[in-house]
Amino acid sequence: MRIGIVCPYSFDVPGGVQFHVRDLAEYFIGDGHEVSVLAPADSDTALPDYVVSAGRATPVRYNGSVARLNFGPVTAGKVSRWLDHGEFDVLHLHEPVTPSVSVLALLAADGPIVATFHTSMVRSRTMQTAYPLVRPSLEKIAGRIAVSEDARRTVTTHIGGDAVVIPNGVYVDRFARAPRRPEWLGTPDRPTIAFLGRMAEPRKGLPVLAAALPDVLREIPGLRVLVAGPGEVEQVTAGMPPGVAEACEFLGAVSDEDKASLLASVDVYVAPNTGGESFGIILIEAMSAGSCVLASDLSAFSRVLDGGRTGELFRNEEPAHLAQALLTLLRDPERRAVLAEAGRQRARHFDWSVVAAKIMAVYETVIEGRSAVLNQPASRWSRFLRGGLGR
Amino acid sequence: MTETLTWVFAVLFVLVVVAWYLTYTAARLDRLHVRLTGTVAALDAQLVRRAEASVELANSGLLDGATALILAGAAAQSLETPDEDGEIREAVESDLTEALSLALTSEVVDDLRQSGPLGVDHLERLSSACTRVQLARRFHNDAVTDVRRVRRKLVVRLFHLAGHTPMPGTVEFNDEVPPGLEP
Numbered sequence: 010m011r012i013g014i015v016c017p018y019s020f021d022v023p024g025g026v027q028f029h030v031r032d033l034a035e036y037f038i039g040d041g042h043e044v045s046v047l048a049p050a051d052s053d054t055a056l057p058d059y060v061v062s063a064g065r066a067t068p069v070r071y072n073g074s075v076a077r078l079n080f081g082p083v084t085a086g087k088v089s090r091w092l093d094h095g096e097f098d099v100l101h102l103h104e105p106v107t108p109s110v111s112v113l114a115l116l117a118a119d120g121p122i123v124a125t126f127h128t129s130m131v132r133s134r135t136m137q138t139a140y141p142l143v144r145p146s147l148e149k150i151a152g153r154i155a156v157s158e159d160a161r162r163t164v165t166t167h168i169g170g171d172a173v174v175i176p177n178g179v180y181v182d183r184f185a186r187a188p189r190r191p192e193w194l195g196t197p198d199r200p201t202i203a204f205l206g207r208m209a210e211p212r213k214g215l216p217v218l219a220a221a222l223p224d225v226l227r228e229i230p231g232l233r234v235l236v237a238g239p240g241e242v243e244q245v246t247a248g249m250p251p252g253v254a255e256a257c258e259f260l261g262a263v264s265d266e267d268k269a270s271l272l273a274s275v276d277v278y279v280a281p282n283t284g285g286e287s288f289g290i291i292l293i294e295a296m297s298a299g300s301c302v303l304a305s306d307l308s309a310f311s312r313v314l315d316g317g318r319t320g321e322l323f324r325n326e327e328p329a330h331l332a333q334a335l336l337t338l339l340r341d342p343e344r345r346a347v348l349a350e351a352g353r354q355r356a357r358h359f360d361w362s363v364v365a366a367k368i369m370a371v372y373e374t375v376i377e378g379r380s381a382v383l384n385q386p387a388s389r390w391s392r393f394l395r396g397g398l399g400r
Numbered sequence: 401m402t403e404t405l406t407w408v409f410a411v412l413f414v415l416v417v418v419a420w421y422l423t424y425t426a427a428r429l430d431r432l433h434v435r436l437t438g439t440v441a442a443l444d445a446q447l448v449r450r451a452e453a454s455v456e457l458a459n460s461g462l463l464d465g466a467t468a469l470i471l472a473g474a475a476a477q478s479l480e481t482p483d484e485d486g487e488i489r490e491a492v493e494s495d496l497t498e499a500l501s502l503a504l505t506s507e508v509v510d511d512l513r514q515s516g517p518l519g520v521d522h523l524e525r526l527s528s529a530c531t532r533v534q535l536a537r538r539f540h541n542d543a544v545t546d547v548r549r550v551r552r553k554l555v556v557r558l559f560h561l562a563g564h565t566p567m568p569g570t571v572e573f574n575d576e577v578p579p580g581l582e583p
Contacts, residue, residue: 148432149431149435171545377536382437
């Protein structure tokens with residue numbers, strides 16, 4: 010099958026949608042399909058050979074955060090040429106309402122189109138303005154996928170109709186096989202916990218964790234907090250309560266292998282995110298690696314953790330509750346082992362082999378509909394237009 | 401004189417804009433109706449595939465006699481009911497879903513999996529058909545929602561842009577995947 014995938018966000022910087030597109034493309038290529046990905050990227054960014062660059066991305070403030078997008082007449086021309094050249098059996102657009110190559114492809118394309126909605130923004134002025142503008146184009150989409158129940162609610166609220174929920178995928182085995190690193194392993198006196206994500210972005214919740222740490226450090230002074238993610242260390246430590254910065258070890262941005270090893274090594278992985286998470290892929294990665302997860306009770310997180318059965322939840326933005334839950338976990342190795350094992354089982358549901366098969370089923374259903382139309386070109390309406398007998 | 405000309409051009413301009421808008425809306429509606437034709441065909445094809453897979457499983461001798469009879473009966477009903485009878489078809493498909501859920505409990509599915517490659521093959525086909533029925537019905541109903549929204553527009557009703565194409569309705573039946581087949 011010839012599959013065209015469009016990613017609206019630039020491949021220059023890492024991000025959830027980009028990783029999803031990359032993993033999906035690689036899975037299908039491994040499965041013997043022909044895949045081409047169109048995405049914005051700088052000319053000096055090294056791209057996998059299945060990615061076609063749509064040109065340089067411009068940082069734009071859109072829908073609450075800065076995204077690197079790509080638009081304009083030159084890009085539109087590139088998108089059309091990519092579509093013509095690709096002759097795809099199915100076109101899979103990601104985030105079709107983002108003002109970037111996805112929406113350009115949607116405008117230009119004709120054929121079976123599948124779209125995946127990643128965002129969950131139930132009340133957003135941007136979305137309320139954007140959806141009606143592109144509604145006629147959105148009507149071209151034959152199969153809608155939402156990555157989570159929250160993303161699906163965004164679709165039902167703003168577009169109407171429904172979407173099939175197919176979660177993000179994870180290469181579970183890559184995380185399950187990750188070796189533990191002695192320097193990150195916790196000991197009874199010096200347990201380790203990990204935080205992952207951009208430090209300066211408040212929605213990732215590092216301030217919440219920092220506010221909770223004094224309570225924890227009072228009980229367990231040896232606690233080591235491993236913080237992995239891009240950001241200025243001085244800027245972040247400046248706002249922390251006294252004593253907390255000393256307990257933190259900043260690892261900077263880590264590679265995929267390091268991330269997996271980190272998750273596999275620490276006693277507890279803490280996800281204190283305060284919002285804006287539609288899915289929570291990182292929780293699945295942590296569960297795959299076999300770590301015990303403690304996360305804020307965002308609806309997306311709660312769903313991934315099966316309502317708290319495969320990981321502990323604390324009340325969002327409540328450092329006191331986070332501290333209490335963290336202390337309980339750090340003092341109870343058996344409970345941690347139980348949660349980690351439940352997490353391993355849970356993560357299997359999100360393995361790419363399962364997820365990609367579902368996406369392939371969507372492709373096939375959509376293609377089947379299109380070929381039925383082609384085999385029977387005279388619809389009642391076309392007959393009516395030609396003055397025939399419209400029943 | 402110039403004033404008359406200005407008026408003539410103004411009226412012409414308005415007419416052109418109106419004509420463009422009507423053509424645009426008609427094309428949009430046509431595209432939606434084409435999509436609808438496709439989703440109907442896809443849903444029908446998946447339903448037939450599911451019924452056929454059910455018949456084959458019933459005839460395979462892997463199920464006990466009574467269960468096989470129930471399943472075969474429900475599947476035959478589905479295959480014999482033409483898709484024009486909307487509500488009857490919906491009821492028949494719900495019945496088949498129910499028969500499948502009754503027949504394929506987790507224990508039966510485990511037994512079938514252990515019975516050898518034939519059983520596994522039957523199960524795979526059924527489970528794939530069941531998931532695709534769900535997808536096809538969801539996509540069809542999405543298309544219906546889109547068509548109905550455009551057809552509610554004043555301009556579509558006023559200028560009769562939908563022609564004689566009947567107003568589509570969503571297809572509602574129970575399309576749950578049998579509990580034993582859930583991944």
